[in-house]
Amino acid sequence: MSHVVVDPVTRIEGHLRIEAEVDGGQVQDAWSSSTMFRGIELILKGRDPRDAWAFTQRICGVCTTVHAIASVRSVENAIGAKPPPNARVLRNLIMASQCIQDHVIHFYHLHALDWVDVVSALKADPEKTSALAQSISDWPLSSTKYFAGVKGRLKDFVDRGQLGPFANAYWGHPAYKLPPEANLLAVAHYLEALDWQRDFIRMHAILGGKNPHLQSFLVGGMATPVDPDRQASINMGSVARMKELTARAREFVTKVYLPDVLAVASFYKDWAGVGGGVGNYMVYGEYPETDDDKPPLFLPSGVIRNKNLGKVEPLDPAKITESVKHSWYEDGATPLHPRDGETRPRYTGPKPPYERLETAAKYSWLKSPRYDGEPMEVGPLSRMLVAYGSGHKRVQELVGTALKSLGVGPEALFSTLGRIAARCVETVLLAEKIDSWVDALAANMDKGDLRIHDTGKWDPSAWPKEAYGAGFHEAPRGALGHWVHIKNGVIANYQCIVPSTWNAGPRDGSEKRGPYEAALLKTPVADPKQPLEILRTVHSFDPCMACGVHVVDVQRRELARVRTA
């Protein structure tokens, strides 16, 4: 039995530590710990709720839009503000472009090096690489000369002897299975994706002034004026530029990302049997298609238990609870109502520097959220499963095509590999869909509707003296909720439950493992000193630790499910 510590887990956002017991070449038990705390909810108390989105947005710079969206929705829910149709569409565009870009970055820059051996690419034959590339896609950058150039650049880089971020890694590890040509192809696309993500996210500069940390959100709407006849507004020039960017996104996603995922996956089919985890999936749903109080959502909400795709339950946020038994917070002696509750951080772990966490006691800054007492996985896999189980036609087609090309059944989805495939399927789905919102914006402007804001609710004098609100959002990494309590025009309490809290949280009060911990069980580990396989399963969730750590109270939530655009 060896005790493996991976800290820092790299190629993620934030600070994550994994401790695992490895025996007989497999993980026998695992503990997930988040090792950073800021206390943003405490900082929000007493502030203007119209400012909250800018504060919460800085919870994470990778998922730079998500906490802003959830925040404005929670405040709008509290004060009764109704964003006009243009604001809903602008937000859909911002959310979808975030998801598309974030998923591509995750695959190529955060996850690929778990599967792709960069050093092996030096042995690739450019001609065979070209043949491989052209056999899976008609992406134009596929000539022998092109891959010879990439190989040459890589060789010069290695020959210089300064390997930088690629130094000291696990190259040559027996778990790497790709032939050299597939490795070279992936290295080429790693570099192409670096440029592509930078160019595509100009969508956010058009819609939000800048990325990261867009600056166009407002409680009650958006700050981006729309007017086809003004140069200082989103106009038809902006529409044309967005359409150009979305067209290129579709091309990259369908001709590079999807073929690469399928090609890489075909060498790692055994990972469709690894990393299943808790088998429960929760989705709040996203992309409102109308401005009704309960609008139809492009991606539906729901809960799946025990991998039962045949039964999607409706979601009830009142069933969400949190445990702090293994988290560095004071245990609540008297459970307070969530609206008024407060949990205080209290570190009881080993004094740094330390070698081991006390995993039998408290061991993480994350809490353990539970739905109806059960741990839930959230994220792209959950969204695709709930959509699949709810009869979403396009999702069923895309998932079916991917499964068929790999020659596996739907059970393969409940795995490390399933997470990677679902993330890619979602990206294709959104890349196909996003233009409909660009068109909706153009059509609405054409009708003469230039409203971007519910101005009647801007001034705090129009608000109730005391109000509670909840805002939900499907972030790239999964179900996100913000809860706000406003009193006399300022924030009395603010809480977030974040995707990575759901996925990366520690054991709960009844010692049930969180999704990371459960997914790591039985993960093969060839060499405990080189825990590559642990990284594969953890990275498949796309960890975002800065998001996960929050002071939230809560024994029991009784918060209405309300959605606003």
Add this chain to the structure above:
Amino acid sequence: MGSREGWLAGELRRRGISRRELLFFCAGVAGTFGLPASAASQIATALTRAKKPILVWLEFQDCAGNTESFLRSSAPSVGEVVLDLLSVDYHETIMAAAGLQAEEALNGVVKNAPGQFIAIVEGSIPTGADGAYCTIGGRSALDIAREVCGKAAATIAVGTCATYGGLPAAAPNPTGALGVADAVPGVKNLINLSACPANAANIAALLVYHLTYKRWPPLDGFRRPLFAYGKTIHDNCERRAHFDAGQYVESWGDDAHRSGACLYKMGCKGPVTYQNCPTVRWNDGTNWPIGCGHPCIGCAEPDFWDRMTPFYKHLPDVPGFQAASSVDTVGAWLTVGAAAAFAGHGVLKGIQNSRGKPEESAGPPGDRGPTGSAGGQP
């Protein structure tokens, strides 16, 4: 490769990039610094002789927003930075190695190249709970920062959290978060690239400046490069004429808003924020916050989460600014015209100077401590 021609010259030749094309690129770089076009040749010569310096990028109480911003860099692109210009030996968000192997990479730099590497710090450094609010590999952020920044040839604090404590240090600063200047006093050649996040164009420009001139740029009183922090947003704002003419947005989406009028009444902090957003803009010059219709929130200034909020109150009412005007008298104030407006600027300039007078002197910074207040609680 001979000593007179660095690896980059060979690299450029191999890739078929002519000196003419390099000069074109360098002219762009020179433009970012506001240097004359003649400087392009000097930059090009320096770049082709550059060796690959080591960079380590530390993340503490951060959101990775500055890392993401850095990924948006186009001149040079992040691929060029990572593969060609610098040896990025430690950066948790992009490096292949994890855990023990990652720690070894960082320790290797500190041990084998003391005084010869550049450290970039992203995120604030918590001092509460004996450092337990942020640990990496079981070590506290403060411990790591002291060792690594203490051995670095220069430290770049990137983003407002690393610079002044930023969001975690906002009242009531639950974790005792500090910026680098306050957490690790006396760090050699500290450069602050504030803003939330720092603009990729400025991160890139600072690195190219150093690679070219082998020194660091002149700084203001908050140790920020003058090439990016020498003027206020207001000085260069494309909507300045509307301010001077008294044309203001009054309501989100109104005719003035759609027409690009001044956002001062909606809370714009451009008049008291030193940053080059209006000229370099964001995401390859695509846009910037005021360009998309939202006021500047002052994110490059110390303690902006406390001093610039509420964000939607206009400046004279911001606590701590004892300006003569109040929200109700702005209209009257403006009827006096541009002269009164400039008097208003005088008031605001005075506030800026009381916080730390920008230094206009040229030359690299010495090993002095910070001159601006940074990171403390309000």
